[in-house]
Amino acid sequence: MQNSMTTSESLVHARGLTKRYANGFTAVDGVDFDVRPGKAFGFLGPNGAGKTSTMRMIACSSPVSDGTLSVIGMDPRTQAREIKARLGVVPQIDNLDTELTVRENLEMYARYFDIPRSVADQRTKELLEFVQLDERAKDQVEPLSGGMKRRLTIARALINDPDLVILDEPTTGLDPQARHLLWERLYQLKRRGATLIITTHYMDEAEQLCDHLVVMDKAKIVAEGSPRQLIDQHSTKEVLELRFADQTRDNLNGQLDGLADRIEELPDRLLLYTANGERTLEQVNERQIPIESALVRRSSLEDVFLRLTGRSLVE
Amino acid sequence: MTVLAGSGRVWQRNWLVYKRLWHRSLAFGFLQPILFLTAMGIGIGALLTPGDLSAFGGVPYIDWLGPGLLAAMAMQTSTFESTYPIMNKIMWGRNYEAMLSTPLGVRSIVFGELAWSAFRIGTLAAVFLVVLALFGIVRTPLAVLAIPVATLVGVAFSSCLIAFTATQKNDVGFSAIFRFVINPLFLLSGTFFPLTNLPEQAQWVAWATPLFHGVQLIRGSILDQLDPLTAPFHLAYLLVMFGIGAYLADRNLTKRMAG
Numbered sequence: 001m002q003n004s005m006t007t008s009e010s011l012v013h014a015r016g017l018t019k020r021y022a023n024g025f026t027a028v029d030g031v032d033f034d035v036r037p038g039k040a041f042g043f044l045g046p047n048g049a050g051k052t053s054t055m056r057m058i059a060c061s062s063p064v065s066d067g068t069l070s071v072i073g074m075d076p077r078t079q080a081r082e083i084k085a086r087l088g089v090v091p092q093i094d095n096l097d098t099e100l101t102v103r104e105n106l107e108m109y110a111r112y113f114d115i116p117r118s119v120a121d122q123r124t125k126e127l128l129e130f131v132q133l134d135e136r137a138k139d140q141v142e143p144l145s146g147g148m149k150r151r152l153t154i155a156r157a158l159i160n161d162p163d164l165v166i167l168d169e170p171t172t173g174l175d176p177q178a179r180h181l182l183w184e185r186l187y188q189l190k191r192r193g194a195t196l197i198i199t200t201h202y203m204d205e206a207e208q209l210c211d212h213l214v215v216m217d218k219a220k221i222v223a224e225g226s227p228r229q230l231i232d233q234h235s236t237k238e239v240l241e242l243r244f245a246d247q248t249r250d251n252l253n254g255q256l257d258g259l260a261d262r263i264e265e266l267p268d269r270l271l272l273y274t275a276n277g278e279r280t281l282e283q284v285n286e287r288q289i290p291i292e293s294a295l296v297r298r299s300s301l302e303d304v305f306l307r308l309t310g311r312s313l314v315e
Numbered sequence: 316m317t318v319l320a321g322s323g324r325v326w327q328r329n330w331l332v333y334k335r336l337w338h339r340s341l342a343f344g345f346l347q348p349i350l351f352l353t354a355m356g357i358g359i360g361a362l363l364t365p366g367d368l369s370a371f372g373g374v375p376y377i378d379w380l381g382p383g384l385l386a387a388m389a390m391q392t393s394t395f396e397s398t399y400p401i402m403n404k405i406m407w408g409r410n411y412e413a414m415l416s417t418p419l420g421v422r423s424i425v426f427g428e429l430a431w432s433a434f435r436i437g438t439l440a441a442v443f444l445v446v447l448a449l450f451g452i453v454r455t456p457l458a459v460l461a462i463p464v465a466t467l468v469g470v471a472f473s474s475c476l477i478a479f480t481a482t483q484k485n486d487v488g489f490s491a492i493f494r495f496v497i498n499p500l501f502l503l504s505g506t507f508f509p510l511t512n513l514p515e516q517a518q519w520v521a522w523a524t525p526l527f528h529g530v531q532l533i534r535g536s537i538l539d540q541l542d543p544l545t546a547p548f549h550l551a552y553l554l555v556m557f558g559i560g561a562y563l564a565d566r567n568l569t570k571r572m573a574g
Contacts, residue, residue, distance in 0.1 A: 061415060063573060081316075081418045089416040095409035099332045108331060111324050112417035114316050160417075 010034035011164050011195050012041075012058055016067030019053045027053035029219035030067060035164075035212075040186075040196040042210030044203075044301065046311065049216040051199035052092060055168050058197065059089050072163055085113065088157030088165040092172065092199075094149050096141045102152060103128065103137040106159055113160040120159070127155040131185060147178025151185065158189075165189070167198045171205060183208050203301040213301075217309045227301060234307050235299035236261050238277035242270045242284070243292045252289070259283050264306055273303070318426060321419045325427020326434070333435075344442040348384060352450055355507070356380050370509050374538060381452045382534035383506035385443045385461060386468055389436050390526050393469040394497050396432050397476035398489045405481065411572060421569045428477060429470050429561065436469030437462060447537065455539040464536065464550075468529035471553045474560025481567035500526040528552045 012035035019028040028050040035041040043051040056062035058071055060080035069076055071083045097105050103124060110120035128134040131151035136144065144152065150170060157165055170186070171179040186209055190196060200206050206213055207227045215223040215230070223230055240260070244252075249270070256263060259280055260272035274280040277296030284291065305311070316324075333340070356377025363376050371379035404410035411424055440462045447453050479492065503510075503517075504526035510518050521527045528549035535541035 059416060061412070061572075081420065084416060085418045087416070091409075091412065091416075093409065095413040097328070097410055097413070098408055100328075104331060108324075108328050109413075109417065111327060112321075112414060112419050114320070114324075114418065156413075 009036065011037050011072055012197070013070045014054075014067065017054070017057065017064065017069050018066035019050070019057060019062065020065040026219055028057070031214075031216075031219075031221045033214055033221065033224070035195065035197055037195050038193050039211045040190050040198060040209050042206045042213040043197070043199040043216055044201070044206045044210075044213050044305070045199075045216035046201055050219040051216055052168055054216075055166055055197065055199055059087060059166055060084055061089075085160065086163045088160065088162035090150075090153050090157045090165070090167040090170055092168040094153055096149060096153060096156070098141045100141065101137070102133055102139055102141060102144070105141060105152060106156055109156050110159050115160060123159055123161070127158055130158075130188075131155040132181075145178070147174050147181060150174065150178070150182055154182075154185065162194075164195045164197065167196060169199055169201070171200075171202070179205075203305075206301055215301075215305060215308060217305075217311075222308045223304065230301060230304045231299050234304040236273040237275050237299060238273075239297055239299055239303060240272040240274055240277040240280045240284075241295040241297065242272065243268065243294075244270075244290070245292050248290050248292075255287060255289050256284070259287075262307075264303075271303070271306075273299070316418050316423075318420065318422045321423025322426035322430055324419065325414070325424055326430045329427075329431040341438070341442060344439045345446060347388070348381070348443050348446040351384050352377055352381055352446070356450070370511065372538070372540065377450065378452045378538065379534070380507065381447045381450065382461065382537040383504075383530045385440060385447070385465055385537075386526060386529040386533045387501050387504070387506050388443060389440060389465040389468040389529065390472050390497065390500065392436055392439060393432050393473040394476055394493070396435060397428070397473040398480055398492070399486065401428065401477055401480045402483065402486055402489075405568075405571060411568075415572055421572055422565055425474075425477065425561065425564045425568060429473055429564075432473035433466050433470050437466045440465035444537075453537055455536075457539065457541075458537040460536040461533045464529065464532045464553075467550075467553050467557065468526070468533075471525060471556040471560060474557055474564050476560075478560055478563035478567050481564065481571045500524055505530050525553065525556055 012033070014034075015032050016030045017028060017032070018026065018030050020026050031050075031054065033041075043054060045051055053062065057064050057069060057076065060071070060076045060083050064076060072086055074083050076083060097108065100108060106124040106127060107120060110123065115123070125134075128137055131154060133148060133152055133155065136148065141149065141152070154167075154170070167186070171182050174182065183205070186196065186198075190209070196209070198205070198209055210227060212226055213224065213230060214221045223234060225233065256270070256272070260274045262273040264271040264273070272280055281294050281296060284294070360376035360380070368375065414424060415421070443465075444453070444458060444461055447458075476492070479488070483489075504521060504524060506526070510521050510527075513521075532541070532546060532549045535546065
């Protein structure tokens with residue numbers, strides 16, 4: 001399906017995309033992907049997987065080392081300025097202008113895009129309402145909370161009415177309440193038909209926001225699909241988590257064999273991948289295996305990642 | 316958007332920040348030369364006998380000193396404007412990263428910052444000249460030429476310092492620049508005493524350094540003593556320095572921001 005897609009149907013089209021830094025480090029190693037209009041596309045992976053480097057190439061702020069990349073039908077190597085005029089970028093680390101007020105941040109940014117004053121004024125007003133900062137319009141940026149700064153950064157990224165919005169770890173470092181408010185705003189943005197590219201190392205964020213995901217690890221894409229597809233393909237329906245007192249776990253001697261499709265050993269617990277967690281738990285009890293506690297849950301993207309890489313996402 | 320229009324936006328951003336504080340900046344612009352001229356010109360000048368004054372071309376010490384201070388002010392202001400604030404916009408506040416996510420390019424940033432530096436130094440030089448006039452130092456209407464010349468001194472230093480700042484990973488290098496470049500230039504460029512008091516080799520070294528040329532031109536225009544033989548050379552030196560600095564600033568900042 002992916003390969004039959006032509007460039008014109010995708011907002012971002014990458015084949016063999018590679019980023020090598022001057023010190024020889026390969027941050028992105030020949031990845032292929034397509035971002036379709038109106039969808040939220042996610043890059044999921046641990047820190048250092050190559051997500052940010054990929055984003056920076058899409059945003060034309062880091063040169064492509066090898067491979068092909070087209071963004072909104074244009075070539076970042078020769079048309080960076082034209083591409084940037086149609087992108088909205090929310091970087092990982094806030095880069096708001098702390099010497100300006102909330103409103104001035106948007107107004108000045110509009111000037112950088114050469115947006116006429118009357119249009120800019122109207123959009124500034126609408127966007128401050130959209131991110132619920134209209135009452136803080138005249139305030140300086142510095143005293144704002146982390147969540148407010150992120151929302152302002154998102155408003156700023158929308159000032160040029162972009163075709164594509166790039167968000168690099170939009171909620172990293174925010175408290176749960178601020179994250180949910182941000183997700184809700186991004187969801188509204190999606191409903192208006194915006195195309196989003198999001199990087200994250202949070203499962204819940206990827207599941208909440210993304211229609212389509214690629215899982216990155218060590219500079220490569222290791223899986224691709226919708227959150228549901230990824231779970232169906234790479235994990236079982238349910239997971240039984242078992243905790244043991246220390247000695248018991250060492251002396252299991254294969255007593256769990258045959259109870260699950262796959263068993264993953266984590267430092268503090270065992271994960272039994274199975275279609276029916278409750279039934280597997282019954283079987284464990286039938287075998288009189290002395291467990292300390294048990295939890296049955298649905299498979300998540302975390303399990304997909306663990307399966308594909310043998311590691312947890314957030315370490 | 317053209318580089319020129321882009322530079323204008325970068326200038327405008329600095330103006331937006333500055334316009335809240337402009338009165339403070341201008342008040343300081345008045346105070347600084349008044350203090351220096353009073354302490355050094357009147358204070359130290361009073362200790363000099365008429366016989367000593369021949370070394371200053373026959374003018375009172377304060378008249379000789381004032382224009383030199385104006386040139387030094389241009390250097391110092393541009394040095395300050397083009398080190399920490401530029402570093403802040405590169406790495407601490409990341410302003411340039413934000414600007415470069417828009418159609419603005421590195422060249423617009425470099426020329427916008429240089430235009431800003433020119434504006435700041437131009438206005439401060441005008442204030443300085445008013446103070447010099449109040450002290451009765453200005454000899455000719457041609458003294459207004461000191462304003463563009465001081466501005467040129469400023470952007471020549473600014474461009475080179477932006478080029479330097481773009482290569483720095485932290486602010487440690489700045490104190491070395493202040494101590495080993497800016498301070499010696501401040502003291503030894505014929506600002507406070509005539510270089511003829513120095514050994515001949517030292518005079519040649521002075522000719523190779525930038526502030527000396529600015530001092531000569533500014534003093535010449537204010538005291539109506541411009542030497543038509545050496546003036547073009549002084550001017551050419553500063554223009555070339557600005558050209559090289561601007562080229563390097565563009566190159567180094569492009570490299571720095573590409574990452």
